[in-house]
Amino acid sequence: MGETAKKxxxxxxxxxxxxxxxxxxxVASTLACTAVGSVKYxxxxxxxxxxxxxxxxxxxxxxVRLPRILCGGMVGVCxxxxxxxxxxxxxNHLASPSTIGVTSGASFVGYLTLVAFPQFRAxxxxxxxxxxxxxxxxIYLLAYEKGVSPVRMILSGMxxxxxxxxxxxxxxxxxxxxxxxxxxxxxxxxxGTVWKDLAMIxxxxxxxxxxxxxxxxxxxxxxxGDEMANSLGxxxxxxxxxxxxxxxxxAGASVAVAGLISFxxxxxxxxxxxxxxxxxxxxxxxxxxxxxxxxxICDTIGRIVLxxxxxxxxxxxxxxxxxxxxxxLRKKNIA
Amino acid sequence: MYxxxxxxxxxxxxxxxxxxxxxxFEKGRITTIIGPNGxxxxxxxxxxxxxxxxxxxxxxxxxxxxxxxxxxxxxxKIAYLPQVHVSPRDITIRTLVSYGRYPYKxxxxxxxxxxxxxxxxxxxxxxxxxxxxxxxxxxxxGEKQRAWIAMxxxxxxxxxxxxxxxxxxxxxxxxxxxxxIRELGERLKITIVMVLHDMNFxxxxxxxxxxxxxxxVCSYGPPEAIIAHDSxxxxxxxxxxxxxxxxxxxxxxxxEKLRAEQRT
Numbered sequence: 001m002g003e004t005a006k007k008x009x010x011x012x013x014x015x016x017x018x019x020x021x022x023x024x025x026x027v028a029s030t031l032a033c034t035a036v037g038s039v040k041y042x043x044x045x046x047x048x049x050x051x052x053x054x055x056x057x058x059x060x061x062x063x064v065r066l067p068r069i070l071c072g073g074m075v076g077v078c079x080x081x082x083x084x085x086x087x088x089x090x091x092n093h094l095a096s097p098s099t100i101g102v103t104s105g106a107s108f109v110g111y112l113t114l115v116a117f118p119q120f121r122a123x124x125x126x127x128x129x130x131x132x133x134x135x136x137x138x139i140y141l142l143a144y145e146k147g148v149s150p151v152r153m154i155l156s157g158m159x160x161x162x163x164x165x166x167x168x169x170x171x172x173x174x175x176x177x178x179x180x181x182x183x184x185x186x187x188x189x190x191x192g193t194v195w196k197d198l199a200m201i202x203x204x205x206x207x208x209x210x211x212x213x214x215x216x217x218x219x220x221x222x223x224x225g226d227e228m229a230n231s232l233g234x235x236x237x238x239x240x241x242x243x244x245x246x247x248x249x250x251a252g253a254s255v256a257v258a259g260l261i262s263f264x265x266x267x268x269x270x271x272x273x274x275x276x277x278x279x280x281x282x283x284x285x286x287x288x289x290x291x292x293x294x295x296x297i298c299d300t301i302g303r304i305v306l307x308x309x310x311x312x313x314x315x316x317x318x319x320x321x322x323x324x325x326x327x328x329l330r331k332k333n334i335a
Numbered sequence: 336m337y338x339x340x341x342x343x344x345x346x347x348x349x350x351x352x353x354x355x356x357x358x359x360f361e362k363g364r365i366t367t368i369i370g371p372n373g374x375x376x377x378x379x380x381x382x383x384x385x386x387x388x389x390x391x392x393x394x395x396x397x398x399x400x401x402x403x404x405x406x407x408x409x410x411x412k413i414a415y416l417p418q419v420h421v422s423p424r425d426i427t428i429r430t431l432v433s434y435g436r437y438p439y440k441x442x443x444x445x446x447x448x449x450x451x452x453x454x455x456x457x458x459x460x461x462x463x464x465x466x467x468x469x470x471x472x473x474x475x476x477g478e479k480q481r482a483w484i485a486m487x488x489x490x491x492x493x494x495x496x497x498x499x500x501x502x503x504x505x506x507x508x509x510x511x512x513x514x515x516i517r518e519l520g521e522r523l524k525i526t527i528v529m530v531l532h533d534m535n536f537x538x539x540x541x542x543x544x545x546x547x548x549x550x551x552v553c554s555y556g557p558p559e560a561i562i563a564h565d566s567x568x569x570x571x572x573x574x575x576x577x578x579x580x581x582x583x584x585x586x587x588x589x590x591e592k593l594r595a596e597q598r599t
Contacts, residue, residue: 214443223421224420225421228421230384230386231413233406233407277423278423
C-alpha cells in the first residue's frame with residue numbers, strides 16, 4: 001500500500017465513513033436475511049411485519065427468523081470482540097477464542113452445569129463464562145515466558161482443546177438423556193433459537209460491549225509492550241487479568257447460546273485491522289459491526305444453501321475460516 | 336537521594352544477578368552504566384518500570400522508594416525507553432508520540448489542548464515536525480529512535496532512562512541520537528541515565544560513569560577516571576591505549592589485545 005493510501009486510512013473522515021457503512025450493513029443484513037428462507041418475503045414485507053402484528057409475515061418473522069438472526073448477530077459481536085481483546089492480551093494475531101481452546105473449555109463447563117443443574121437453565125452462561133476464564137488463564141500461563149510465544153500459544157490451545165473435546169464426548173455419552181434437549185445448544189448451531197436465548201446472551205454482551213468503550217486508550221498502550229506500558233503508568237498485570245475476564249464474559253456468553261463457533265473471533269479482528277488500522281478506538285466498533293453482519297450472513301447461507309435441511313453456522317464458518325487461518329499461518333509477520 | 340538505586344539485589348531463580356547495588360545519580364547530568372555483557376545493567380533499569388522486581392532494595396526517587404508512588408505519578412516523573420521496542424506497524428509518528436501523554440490522561444477523556452501542545456513540542460524538539468504523519472514502519476532506524484525519544488519527552492519527565500539507545504543503529508545515527516539526547520538533557524534539564532556498550536561514546540557523552548562487574552558496583556567517576564588503562568584491564572580484561580580527544584575533551588580508548596587468561 002502506498003503512503004498516500006495509508007494517509008487516507010488514518011484520516012478521521014475515512015474511519016467514520018467505514019463505521020457508518022458497516023452500521024448500515026448490519027441493518028441491511030438483518031432485514032435481507034429475515035426476508036430469505038424457505039418462505040420468501042420482500043424486505044418491504046419484513047419491515048411491515050416488524051410494526052404490524054396483523055401482517056402476513058408476522059408469525060414467521062417475529063417468532064422464528066428475527067430471534068435467530070439477532071442472536072446470531074450478538075454471537076458475532078461477542079466472539080469478534082473477544083478475539084480483538086485476546087489478540088491484544090497475547091499481543092498476537094493468531095489468538096482467538098477458538099484457536100486457543102477457550103470455547104471448548106467454555107462448552108465443557110457448560111455441559112457440566114447442564115448435567116449438574118438441569119433445572120437451572122440460567123446458570124448455563126455462568127458456567128460457560130467461568131469455563132472461558134479458567135481456560136484463557138491456563139493458556140496464558142502455559143504460553144507465557146517473557147511475552148506470549150505464538151507457537152506455544154497455538155500448541156497449548158490445541159492440546160487443551162483436544163482434552164476438553166474428549167471430556168465433552170464422555171459427558172455426552174454418559175448423560176445423553178439429561179442433555180437430550182441441550183445438545184443443539186452446545187454444538188455450534190443457531191437452529192431453533194428463540195427469544196429466551198436472546199435474553200440469555202443480551203445482558204452479558206451488553207456489559208462486555210459497554211466495558212469495551214473504556215478500554216481503547218489502555219489497549220493502545222499495552223500494544224507498546226509490557227516494559228513501555230508499565231513505565232507509562234499502566235499496571236499491565238492487572239489490566240491483562242481484567243481483559244481476560246472481559247473476553248471470557250463475551251466468549252462464554254456466546255458459547256451458552258450457540259456452542260462452538262469457530263473462526264469469527266480470528267477473522268473479524270483481522271479484517272477490521274486491515275480496513276481501519278490497529279488503533280483500538282476504531283478497531284472495537286469496526287469489529288462489533290463486522291462481527292454482527294458476518295455471523296448473520298453466514299448463518300443465512302447455511303439456512304438456504306441446501307435444497308432440504310440446513311448447514312449449521314459453524315460448518316459454514318469453518319469453510320470460510322479454516323483457509324483463512326492457514327493463510328495467516330503462512331504469512332511471515334504473525335507475531 | 337534525588338534519584339538512584341538503594342541497595343538493590345536481583346536474582347533470576349537461583350542465579351544472582353546483582354548484589355547490594357547502590358547508585359546515586361546527579362540531578363541534570365548524564366550518567367552511563369557500563370559493564371561486561373550479562374552484568375545486570377538492563378535488569379537494573381527494568382526495576383524502575385517494575386518489570387523486574389528486586390529481591391531486596393528499590394529504586395529511589397526524591398528520597399522515597401518508588402513503591403510509594405502510584406505508577407501514574409511515577410510515569411509523570413520518570414520515562415524509560417527499553418532496548419527493544421514493539422508497536423503496531425501502522426501508526427504515525429504523531430500517534431506514537433501522543434501515547435507519551437497517557438500518564439496525564441483523565442478517565443474517559445481524549446487528548447486535551449495541553450496534550451496537543453506537548454506533542455507538538457516533543458516533535459519540534461526532536462526535529463520530527465515535518466514527518467509527523469509518516470508511518471512508523473517506513474522510517475529509517477535513526478528516525479524511529481527519534482520518534483521513540485519524542486514519546487518519552489512528551490511524558491515531560493524529570494528523569495529519562497535509556498537502555499542501549501544506539502545498539503541497532505549505524506554510526507551516523509548513533510551520533511545523531513546521542514547528540515539529541517545530550518541536547519534534550521541540557522535544554523529540558525533532564526537527568527539522564529543510560530546503558531551503553533561503546534566506551535568512546537560513553538566517554539564523550541557522559542558526565543559520570545558507573546561500572547558494574549561481578550554483581551556489584553566496581554567503580555564510579557568522571558570519564559577520565561573510568562576510561563583508563565587499569566580500569567579497562569580490570570573490567571573487560573583488555574590491554575588498551577588511552578589517547579586524548581582534544582576536540583571533544585574526553586579520553587579515547589583503543590582496545591588492544593584480550594588478556595585471555597584473566598577472563599573467566
